[in-house]
Amino acid sequence: MTFNNIEAEQSVLNKIIMHNEAFGKVSDILEAKHFSDEFHAGLYDFIIERINNEKSVDVISIAEYFGDNLDYRKNILAVSGMLRVRDYALLLIELWKKRQLNSILLESRVKLEDGENTNKVFAYIENESAKLEVQSELKPTLHVSNIIDDMKEKRKLGVKPNIITTGFLNLDHKLNGGFYSKQLAIIGARTAVGKTTLLQDIALRAAKSGKKCLFISLEVDSQRVACKFVANIASIPAWKINRNILNAAELDKVDHAEKKLSESQIYINDSTDMKSKDIERVIKNKIAEQPVDAVFVDYVQHIKFENQNANSATLEISKNVVALKAMAQKFDVAMIAAAQINRAGVDKPTLAHFEGSSAIEKNADVAIIIHREELGEDERKGSYYSTAGTWILAKNRDGQSGDIHFQLEGEYGRFTEINNF
DSSP: OOOEEEEEEEEHHHHHHOOOGGGGGGGTTTGGGGOOSSHHHHHHHHHHHHTTTTTOHHHHHHHHHTTOOHHHHHHHHHHHOOHHHHHHHHHHHHHHHHHHHHHHHHHHHHHTTTOOOOOHHHHHHHHHTTOOOOOOOOOOOOOOOHHHHHHEEEEEEEEHOOOOSSOOOHHHHHHHTTHHHHHHHEEEETTSSHHHHHHHHHHHHHHHHHHHHHEEEESHHHHHHHHHHHHHHHHOOHHHHHHHOOOHHHHHHHHHHHHHHHHOEEEEOSSOOHHHHHHHHHHHHHHHSOOOSSEEEOGGGSOOSSSSTTSOOHHHHHHHHHHHHHHHHHHEEEEEEEEEBBTTTSSSOOGBBTTHHHHHHHHOEEEEEEEHHHHHHTTTTSEEEEEEEEEEEEEEETTTEEEEEEEEEEGTTTEOOOOOO
16 A cells, blocks of 8 residues: 555645745645655645745746656646645645555664564654654634624623632632632652642542632552542541541541542542553543533652753753643643652741743643641651741732642641731
8 A cells, every 4th residue: 555645646746836826825834845746746845935935836937847747837837726726735745655554664674674673663653653743733824803703792692711629618719719720730749748649639620610620640550549649538548448447427528428429520540660651642632522611630740751861951841831821721621730849947838949940931821839848856756847837829821829838638638828918
């Protein structure tokens, strides 16, 4: 199988030659390499060069280009121009991908027959396949009046933004209602301070408000995540549920909590060793089954680097943060991710203490830092940190920043706000 369509290639070229404005409908996605015919590829390059130099493409200029290639000229110019040129361009790109993938698989077979290690062959397939990604389609540039008309139409129809409430009155107030679709929110803390607990607490509260939530756990398995949700609902310590040390009354509470949790719209994926593109695939697959409103990722520093040999961990973390923001926009979801912070010797952490801080500072729409004071040795009773603390709203692109005080009920996996108004 050759995976090409010569007539489709001729049709695209004919449409652009006869109607130069058609080039604008495919220029953001179609490249010369997507043509299987070498002459067609060269002609498309010629068209790109002329249009980019503000020169028209017409029968005369094409005739000069064709020279003695009369058969090509006859075949291309004779094709009907009545087609949706972008659909044909997408077909050419899909066929190009199939040709490239076929070549990758054939080369992989040769490598296996030559005795190459399977891990190296898998890596080759993964790296080469990643190159087949075509650049994202560009959105049209709109005049501000068109944008205003769209806003008015949404108001007229009563369309409201999709807001994911955190379930915490003071935090939602500062966030103008909660987290919004297409936003990236980062919840940061030192180890054992409560970032996963807050992430799960918000996911549970969002689900209670009717939102569909996808929780991606890169650190613990799905049963431990679910157990923490149950502990929150039942007010039973998670360790007792895990160890199945429950009296009759507690067992009834757990049964009731599990029933409530089962009725909620929470989905958990605990795949390990995921890169950002793997997370994107998980989201895409879930949305194909059923749309979700919010995606929770626990946590950023556990996302594997695309380049495992990278010299700069900070740079790779930054790439993953950028990727999460892109996913929020691509899939129209609120992306809420936990992240590690470093603050040794610092009384109050700031944005600068996030690992990969520059990317978080630039790309996050919201950044919340959980701060709990470290206790002295004589004060510690099962925890190094005080149960009272502060959520530092260090960045809030569309609302207020500031501090919100809380009390942590760690054994139940939940927080309680202390009145801040």
